[in-house]
Each structure stands twice: as structure tokens, then as C-alpha cells.
Amino acid sequence: MTDKKIVFSGVQPSGDPQLGNYLGAFKGWVQRQTEKTNYFCVVDLHALTVTPDPEDLRTQTRELAAILFASGIDPYQSTLFVQSHVTAHAESCWLLNCVTPIGWLERMTQFKDKSQGQERVSTGLLDYPVLMAGDIILYDANEVPVGEDQKQHVELARDIAARFNRIYGDLFVIPEPVIPETGGRVMGLNDPTIKMSKSYSHIRGHAIRMLDEPDEIQRSFMRAVTDSGNEIRFSDDVEKSGVNNLLGIYKVITGKSESEVEKDFEDARGYGDLKKAVAEVVIDELSPIKEKYQELMSDVVELDRLLKVGAEQAESVALPKLSQMKEKMGLILS
Numbered sequence: 001m002t003d004k005k006i007v008f009s010g011v012q013p014s015g016d017p018q019l020g021n022y023l024g025a026f027k028g029w030v031q032r033q034t035e036k037t038n039y040f041c042v043v044d045l046h047a048l049t050v051t052p053d054p055e056d057l058r059t060q061t062r063e064l065a066a067i068l069f070a071s072g073i074d075p076y077q078s079t080l081f082v083q084s085h086v087t088a089h090a091e092s093c094w095l096l097n098c099v100t101p102i103g104w105l106e107r108m109t110q111f112k113d114k115s116q117g118q119e120r121v122s123t124g125l126l127d128y129p130v131l132m133a134g135d136i137i138l139y140d141a142n143e144v145p146v147g148e149d150q151k152q153h154v155e156l157a158r159d160i161a162a163r164f165n166r167i168y169g170d171l172f173v174i175p176e177p178v179i180p181e182t183g184g185r186v187m188g189l190n191d192p193t194i195k196m197s198k199s200y201s202h203i204r205g206h207a208i209r210m211l212d213e214p215d216e217i218q219r220s221f222m223r224a225v226t227d228s229g230n231e232i233r234f235s236d237d238v239e240k241s242g243v244n245n246l247l248g249i250y251k252v253i254t255g256k257s258e259s260e261v262e263k264d265f266e267d268a269r270g271y272g273d274l275k276k277a278v279a280e281v282v283i284d285e286l287s288p289i290k291e292k293y294q295e296l297m298s299d300v301v302e303l304d305r306l307l308k309v310g311a312e313q314a315e316s317v318a319l320p321k322l323s324q325m326k327e328k329m330g331l332i333l334s
């Protein structure tokens with residue numbers, strides 16, 4: 001019997017993974033994987049909510065899995081799998097739909113943002129956080145390490161789990177969101193007032209994509225929006241959000257404290273030096289990941305085998321939990 005905490009987290013195979021995904025999520029998953037029992041999931045069913053091109057979705061699912069392994073997810077320490085390979089996820093979503101008031105979903109900020117101005121909004125987009133709740137609770141996850149933008153969804157998962165427990169009797173662990181102190185909200189380089197996002201990664205200078213070439217990374221950082229001053233320090237002032245973002249990226253990658261980071265730039269001759277230094281640490285961090293990624297993508301048969309092993313491990317946990325759910329709800333088990 002182990003008393004390791006259980007961790008579940010996921011990422012959508014939609015768009016190119018970017019530095020915010022890496023610093024807000026993947027890096028922390030890798031760093032803490034030996035202390036925990038981990039389930040990491042490429043959530044292809046979630047990606048369907050924006051009707052991707054089918055061939056693109058298949059390609060991006062494998063690419064994202066390869067990026068996660070390349071970032072350091074160790075298949076012997078952690079279970080990494082594709083969501084649709086474990087059918088309990090879609091099934092648990094239906095069961096949880098039946099205990100989730102629709103108003104809870106309508107008030108989700110991400111739903112409001114994504115549905116705004118759309119002529120047609122799919123039921124899947126509204127239901128998205130219920131599928132996410134199923135992901136988490138099937139594994140009795142105690143901790144859900146995510147960036148700040150997913151906090152509201154994890155809180156909803158807590159509410160759904162608690163409501164199920166109240167109606168049908170205790171079954172689910174109530175999960176906690178775990179958000180990194182720095183890196184939980186990496187901002188766009190072209191506009192440091194909005195979150196860096198895969199959805200805008202086609203806009204020049206907005207995001208650093210994890211597979212960008214070093215010279216592209218360098219160029220994006222050199223173009224990053226800052227302010228008209230020259231003070232290199234952490235700050236909550238909106239005006240200094242560009243500099244604050246660059247310092248935050250540098251801090252998470254180097255693992256230094258705020259004062260150590262500020263000391264590194266004491267003798268800097270302006271923001272150009274800061275941008276150059278941040279670009280350098282990011283390039284050094286991402287280069288070996290890219291190399292490993294290319295190696296993994298050159299053997300798709302092996303990659304698929306690793307994902308199959310992951311799905312089998314995940315299913316061995318998720319299926320018994322799903323059966324318990326069904327039993328509590330009054331379904332006859334076949």
C-alpha cells in the first residue's frame with residue numbers, strides 16, 4: 001500500500017504546444033513525478049469540441065504525446081495515455097451530466113469566452129468541464145496541476161464530485177487544483193495583458209512554440225512588448241507586465257528566487273539584455289526536448305506501443321471506478 005498522492009492532469013492536442021503549457025503544466029508534472037502516482041492524458045475528446053480536421057487531430061495527438069515524453073514524462077514513473085483509448089472517460093461524462101445543473105456550466109468563464117460571437121455553439125463546448133471532471137475523479141486524483149486558466153474547471157470538478165457523493169453516497173475523492181506560483185499564467189509576448197495561448201500561436205510574436213527554431217525564439221523575445229522605462233524588477237503594475245512576464249519565465253526555468261533573478265540583471269544595460277538572457281535560457285531548455293521529440297517521432301510504432309501500455313494501465317484503474325459509479329446510480333452491471 002502506498003500513500004503517494006494521486007495526480008491527474010491533461011492537455012488538448014489542439015494547436016502547437018507553447019511555452020505557457022510547458023511552464024504552467026508540463027515542467028511541474030515532470031519535476032514532481034517521482035513523489036506521486038501520476039496520470040497524464042492527451043485529451044483528444046476535449047479537442048473535438050472545436051471540430052478539428054480529423055487528420056490534423058490524429059497527427060497532433062501523437063505529436064503532443066511525443067512532446068510530453070520528450071519533456072521528461074517517464075513511462076516507468078507515470079501513466080501517459082490518450083483519453084479516447086479509455087472509454088470510461090466518455091461514459092463517466094454521461095453519468096456526471098445527469099447530476100450537473102446546467103447553470104453551473106453556463107457560468108464557466110472559458111465557455112462564455114469561447115462561445116461569444118459564435119453563431120452555433122456545440123453541446124460539447126458547454127459540456128467540456130463535465131468530461132474534465134470525469135477524467136479527474138475516475139482516478140481518485142487528490143491533485144490536479146494546471147495553469148491558472150483551468151482553476152475554475154477544477155473547482156467545478158470538486159462541486160460535481162461532492163454533489164455525486166451527496167446524492168449517491170461517498171465515492172469520489174475531492175480534488176485540489178495545484179497552480180504554480182510563477183508560471184501559472186505566462187502572458188503573450190506581443191501583448192502581456194493576455195494569456196499566451198495555442199489558439200493565437202499563429203500570430204507573429206505572440207507565443208513561443210515548444211518546437212520553434214532557436215532563431216525564431218530569439219526573434220520573438222527580442223520583439224517582446226515591454227514598457228518605456230528601464231527598471232528590471234518583478235512588479236504587479238500593469239504597465240510593467242511585459243518585464244514581469246519575461247522575469248517570470250526566466251525564474252521558472254532557472255529555478256532561482258526573485259531576488260536572485262533581479263540580481264542577475266543588476267548590471268544589465270536595458271531591456272535588450274534581459275530579452276537576450278531570457279531567450280538563451282528558453283533555447284537551452286527547449287533544444288534537448290526538441291531533439292528527443294524528433295527521435296520519438298521517427299519511431300511511431302514504438303510511440304503507439306507506449307501509449308497502448310499507458311491506456312491499459314489507466315483502464316485498470318478507471319474501469320472499476322466506473323463500475324462503482326454505475327452500481328451506486330442503479331445500473332445493472334453486465
Ligand code: TYM
Nearest residue numbers: 009010011012020021024025132146147150184185186196
Ligand atoms: P490546455 O490544453 O488548454 O492546456 C494545458 C495546460 O497548460 C496550461 N496553460 C498555461 N499555463 C500557464 N500559462 C499559460 N499561458 C498557459 N496556457 C495553458 C493550462 O492551464 C493547462 O494546465 N481543459 C484542459 C485539459 C484537461 C484537463 C483535464 C486538465 C482535460 N481534462 C483534467 C486537468 C485535469 C485544457 O484545455 O488545457
